[in-house]
Amino acid sequence: MSNDDIKELLIRILNLVKTDLGEGVETTIGSQLPALANLLVTKPMHVPDGSGSVFKTEVVIYRSPELTIKINYWHGDDPRATPHTHPWPFESFILHGGYTEITTLLSEDGTVSKEHRTFAAGDRNVVPLWTADGRRVGHTVGQVLPGTVTLMVCGPANPGLEWGHFEEAESGVFQYVKTSPDPSFRDQLKAANKYMR
Numbered sequence: 001m002s003n004d005d006i007k008e009l010l011i012r013i014l015n016l017v018k019t020d021l022g023e024g025v026e027t028t029i030g031s032q033l034p035a036l037a038n039l040l041v042t043k044p045m046h047v048p049d050g051s052g053s054v055f056k057t058e059v060v061i062y063r064s065p066e067l068t069i070k071i072n073y074w075h076g077d078d079p080r081a082t083p084h085t086h087p088w089p090f091e092s093f094i095l096h097g098g099y100t101e102i103t104t105l106l107s108e109d110g111t112v113s114k115e116h117r118t119f120a121a122g123d124r125n126v127v128p129l130w131t132a133d134g135r136r137v138g139h140t141v142g143q144v145l146p147g148t149v150t151l152m153v154c155g156p157a158n159p160g161l162e163w164g165h166f167e168e169a170e171s172g173v174f175q176y177v178k179t180s181p182d183p184s185f186r187d188q189l190k191a192a193n194k195y196m197r
């Protein structure tokens, strides 16, 4: 990648940030410095896996109620074994490495359908909250390749910033359950990120 390519990429990212802020699109790095300063202010955060280690490191490039852009450095599989839902729809651009996702679609009658998909560098994974025909979308992420890096672009969050997962209620029937926050998560986060207060 040439210096001009890098400059062009940076301008495009910064313009995305400025567009969300409702400001005009600029074309020089100099006028983008305030946005660049904002972009660099958030420190990387290691995300605990619940077993004393971390499974990814997140760097937030931009955050607003409508749009969050972050880079995820993956260290291993997502530890959540049951399909989980996110508070926001998102798109994941695989920059390096890859992973396998099991997408689980939950119908109102409690039936689920599963789809295995493998993503590699250059791919784009679109994860909506719901399918067009009204099924809730959950997923698990595994078989993460060493050195996997993804760019995650998240849309507006639901009002309660609610995370959920699918539980098997009785044989073959699943239900959506709101995920209760892990009371120890904040301590795990602090242990994995010594600089945090």
Ligand SMILES: [Fe+2]
Pocket: 084, 086, 139, 141
């Ligand atoms: Fe997820």
